[in-house]
Amino acid sequence: MSAGEPKHVRMTGWFDPGVMARTAAMLAAANIFGRHSDTRLIEALGNQPQGIVDYSTATGDFWIDFVADIGDGWNPTYAIAQALAQPALTLDAADGSSVLTSSGNVLVFGGDEVYPYPSRDRYAQNTEAPYVAAFAGAASRPDLFAIPGNHDWFDSLIAFSRSFCRPEKGFAGCRTRQTRSYFALRLPQDWWLLGIDLQLGADLDEPQVKFFQTVARELDDQSKIILCVPEPHWIYECAYPNHTTYQARTLTHFEREVLGRPVRMFLTGDLHYYKRHADASGVQKIVAGGGGAFLHPTHRPDTTILREGFEEQASYPLPTQSARLAWRNLLFPVLNPRAALLPAIVYALSAWFASARLALADIETFPVALHSALNVAVRDPFCGLWLLFVIGGLVFFTDTHSRWYRLLGGGLHAVAHLFAALLVAWAAMRITVMLLHLTYGQPLQLLAAGLLTFIGGAIVGSLLIGVYLLVSIGMFGRHYQEAFSSLRIQDFKSWLRLRITASGALEAWAIGIDRVPRRWRREQRGSTDTWLADDGRATAPRVVDYFSVRR
Numbered sequence: 022m023s024a025g026e027p028k029h030v031r032m033t034g035w036f037d038p039g040v041m042a043r044t045a046a047m048l049a050a051a052n053i054f055g056r057h058s059d060t061r062l063i064e065a066l067g068n069q070p071q072g073i074v075d076y077s078t079a080t081g082d083f084w085i086d087f088v089a090d091i092g093d094g095w096n097p098t099y100a101i102a103q104a105l106a107q108p109a110l111t112l113d114a115a116d117g118s119s120v121l122t123s124s125g126n127v128l129v130f131g132g133d134e135v136y137p138y139p140s141r142d143r144y145a146q147n148t149e150a151p152y153v154a155a156f157a158g159a160a161s162r163p164d165l166f167a168i169p170g171n172h173d174w175f176d177s178l179i180a181f182s183r184s185f186c187r188p189e190k191g192f193a194g195c196r197t198r199q200t201r202s203y204f205a206l207r208l209p210q211d212w213w214l215l216g217i218d219l220q221l222g223a224d225l226d227e228p229q230v231k232f233f234q235t236v237a238r239e240l241d242d243q244s245k246i247i248l249c250v251p252e253p254h255w256i257y258e259c260a261y262p263n264h265t266t267y268q269a270r271t272l273t274h275f276e277r278e279v280l281g282r283p284v285r286m287f288l289t290g291d292l293h294y295y296k297r298h299a300d301a302s303g304v305q306k307i308v309a310g311g312g313g314a315f316l317h318p319t320h321r322p323d324t325t326i327l328r329e330g331f332e333e334q335a336s337y338p339l340p341t342q343s344a345r346l347a348w349r350n351l352l353f354p355v356l357n358p359r360a361a362l363l364p365a366i367v368y369a370l371s372a373w374f375a376s377a378r379l380a381l382a383d384i385e386t387f388p389v390a391l392h393s394a395l396n397v398a399v400r401d402p403f404c405g406l407w408l409l410f411v412i413g414g415l416v417f418f419t420d421t422h423s424r425w426y427r428l429l430g431g432g433l434h435a436v437a438h439l440f441a442a443l444l445v446a447w448a449a450m451r452i453t454v455m456l457l458h459l460t461y462g463q464p465l466q467l468l469a470a471g472l473l474t475f476i477g478g479a480i481v482g483s484l485l486i487g488v489y490l491l492v493s494i495g496m497f498g499r500h501y502q503e504a505f506s507s508l509r510i511q512d513f514k515s516w517l518r519l520r521i522t523a524s525g526a527l528e529a530w531a532i533g534i535d536r537v538p539r540r541w542r543r544e545q546r547g548s549t550d551t552w553l554a555d556d557g558r559a560t561a562p563r564v565v566d567y568f569s570v571r572r
Contacts, residue, residue, distance in 0.1 A: 027150035029541070032094035032315060033137045035506040036360035036486075040137050047138050047175040071200045073236060074164075075207045076126070082523070083209045084123045086163065087249070088516035089131030089170070089290020091312035092148035097511045098313035099552065100537040102155035104562050105516065112532060114564040122518050122530060127206065128163040128195065129216065130185075131290040132170030132251045136314055139173055139180040149184070152193035158549035165195040166204050168216040170251050170291055178202060178220075203229055205236045210525035213240065216249040217275065222268055230279060237280050245527075245570075247286045247519075248272075253308045255331065256292060260322040260501070285570060286527075288517070293317040295337040295515045295531050297566060300330045305570065309531065311337070311515030318505050319343040321498040335566035337533050338513045347494055349508045353487025354480055357507055364438070364482020367411060369475040371439060372446030374404045381454070381461045390447045411435055420493065420500040430499075434489050441481050442474075449473035512536045515565065531566035534559075 034040060076083065086105050091098050104110065110122050135148050156162055165185070173181040184192055186200050198204075202218040215236065218229065225233075240246075254269040276284055283304065290310030294317050298306045306327075310317070320340035325333050338346075354361060375394040376384075378401065383393035398404050415438070416431030449470040453459045459466035490507060493500040515533040522528065538554035545551075 027095070027154055028146055029095040030093075030147055032097075032509040032511055034357060034359055034509065035137070035315070035503075036357040038359065038362055044137055044175070048171075050175075069200050071204070071232070073205045073207050073239065074166075074198050077207045077209055077211075079126065079209050082123070083521040084125045085127045085129065085208075085214065085519040085521075086125035086516060087129045087131055087288055087309055087519065088312040090133045090136075090293050090310040090314040091130065092133075092135035092144070093314040094509075094511050095147075095151060096539060097514045097534075097537045098147070099151040099155060099541075100534055100554075100559075101312050101514055101516055102152045103552070104532070104534070106152075106155040106159055108160065110532070110562060112530065112562060112564045114567065120530065120564065120567075122520070122532075124161075125163045125518065127214075128165045129214070129249060129288075130165070130167035130312075131216075131249050131288060131309065132168055133172045133290060133310075133314065134167060134170070134181065134184070136172060139176045141180055141183065144180050144184045149193050152195075154550075154552055156194050157551055159194075162195045165192050165197050166199055166206070166216060167197075168204075168218055168249050168251060169202050169220075171221055174221050201229070201232070203232065205233070207239070209521050210523075211241070211243050212245050212247065212521055212525075212527060214247045214249070217251075219251050219268055219271060222252075224271055225275065225279075233275070233279050237282075240280070240282065244282070245285045246280065246282065247288060247527075248284045249288045251289065252291045253289045253296075253306070255287075255298065255306050255327050256296070256308065256322075256324055259324045259327055260498075294319050294513070295335070295517075295533065295565060296324065297334045297336075297531070297568065298324070298327055298331040299334050299568075300332070303570060304331075305568070306331055307517065309515065309517040311513065311533070313514065315506050315508065316346070316510040316513050318347060318494065318501050320347075321494050321501045323498065334568070335531065337515055337531060337565040338535075342513075344495075346508065346510060347491060347504060349510075350487040350491040350494075350504055351484075353490070353507055354483035356509060357483065360486070360507075361479035361483045364486065365475045365479035367438070368442040368445055368478025368482055369471055371407065371411065371442040372449070372474045372478075373471065374401075374407050375443060376446060376450065377401075377404075384447055384450050384454075387444065387447050391443060394443055408439065411439065420503065426497075426499075430493070430497075437485055437489075438482060441485055442478060445477035445481055446470070446474045449477060525571075527570040529566075529568050529570075530564050532562045533565040534562050536560045 088101060108124055112120050135143050167185040169178055169181045185197055188197050191197055204216045206214040208214055252268060286305040288307050292308050293310045293314045295311055296308045319336045319338055320343040375397055378397050379393050384390045398408055412435040415435040416427055419427045419431035421427050453466050453469045454461050490500050490504040494504040514537055515531055518530045518532055520528045536559050538556035538559035540555040541552040542555040543550055544553050
């Protein structure tokens with residue numbers, strides 16, 4: 022790769038031990054320190070003032086692009102960025118018709134602008150570099166606004182603020198006009214686009230409340246509001262029916278007490294697909310998180326009917342496609358090779374502790390070995406504590422808000438792994454003694470058996486994780502996050518394109534790319550370089566949903 026050429030990063034391996042450990046540490050730190058030091062307050066004190074950005078005098082159709090959950094692998098992130106940068110896109114619809122759309126006057130990033138965790142280098146490499154390449158040589162660029170998601174908050178918003186809240190710097194050659202992690206845009210025909218920051222589910226900070234109270238005084242009876250929020254609480258409430266999110270209560274307060282009027286359209290990402298719900302009055306709740314991160318399932322949980330009468334209007338990809346993709350969890354060891362390290366270590370240690378007091382006669386047959394291992398677990402406090410540690414870890418891992426489901430599901434998952442670990446260890450000991458003719462209990466035999474158990478644990482343990490995730494999402498609708506992050510699917514990417522017409526209507530096209538390119542070729546156009554798709558299997562952007570909101 023030549024100097025100055027953007028690095029074509031791969032999709033994040035969410036089950037890689039290093040990624041899991043660092044993500045958990047950063048999330049814990051963000052939650053702990055965020056409770057005692059609100060970065061939004063410091064930002065409000067230290068930054069230059071922010072006012073309403075006024076586009077109300079723009080003539081002709083006004084276009085807005087909304088994209089969320091970007092900055093993961095190069096292929097999907099650049100595929101979306103390149104499509105956004107085109108001055109015009111002619112799109113095919115499901116009914117065979119075509120429609121001509123224009124690039125946005127405004128581009129909005131709806132949260133989670135980088136993966137797996139934020140830093141100066143990751144924003145530059147994973148997020149900004151694809152957009153720099155996409156907009157290279159463009160005759161015009163949109164104004165860019167962004168709200169932070171949970172991943173942006175992992176470093177207390179430091180890298181996000183550096184990237185998007187410095188108007189003198191800009192982003193990927195696009196003008197940025199916000200100085201805070203929230204914004205308000207006055208659009209033509211009395212439409213308003215507001216973006217709020219809820220800091221990992223926290224309340225609205227006082228400067229943010231005062232800012233939007235000022236905005237509310239500019240609204241009249243005909244004003245129509247599009248609200249960008251960090252998370253789709255309406256989906257999470259459906260996934261966990263007995264759980265009401267704090268964000269839902271905060272947004273209700275924001276509508277009633279701060280704005281003093283209902284919101285016509287909610288826009289968010291966080292879940293990496295496209296879904297639209299609407300109620301009888303035409304209020305839209307839209308998840309458009311297909312900007313580049315791994316695909317989330319659309320078939321689980323079932324979101325056909327939401328609270329307060331909202332019904333599902335469109336979904337991309339289709340739930341039937343999503344259900345078929347879930348079967349790829351049977352390839353978990355292949356798709357997540359680094360993740361094999363954890364079960365390999367657990368299996369090897371479990372076998373070591375269980376076999377430390379076993380004689381040759383205790384491993385003659387597997388039932389005998391199982392009985393002997395259980396005796397050791399009961400009589401040896403250290404071995405028993407290890408088993409409780411393994412069981413506790415997998416119970417904690419279980420995705421549910423039901424205590425009994427967590428205990429039962431996590432317990433069965435743990436028992437399956439411990440049983441498999443003993444079976445792998447017993448087979449390893451039999452192989453080393455019976456086939457390799459090593460003396461049982463001698464260092465060479467123990468090392469050979471340990472190595473075989475480590476390798477077997479990597480394969481069998483990883484496969485069991487994949488089966489567990491497949492059963493969890495297929496039968497119980499749980500672990501939808503883990504069951505699809507493990508697949509690292511870079512296809513079915515999407516964004517939302519909005520148009521405000523001269524009549525005041527708002528039209529919206531959800532645009533999807535079924536298969537993003539895997540290969541690119543570099544081409545020089547004048548003084549700039551661009552990357553073009555070099556993959557015959559890649560598909561062009563197409564319309565996956567269309568709707569309109571009248572005055």
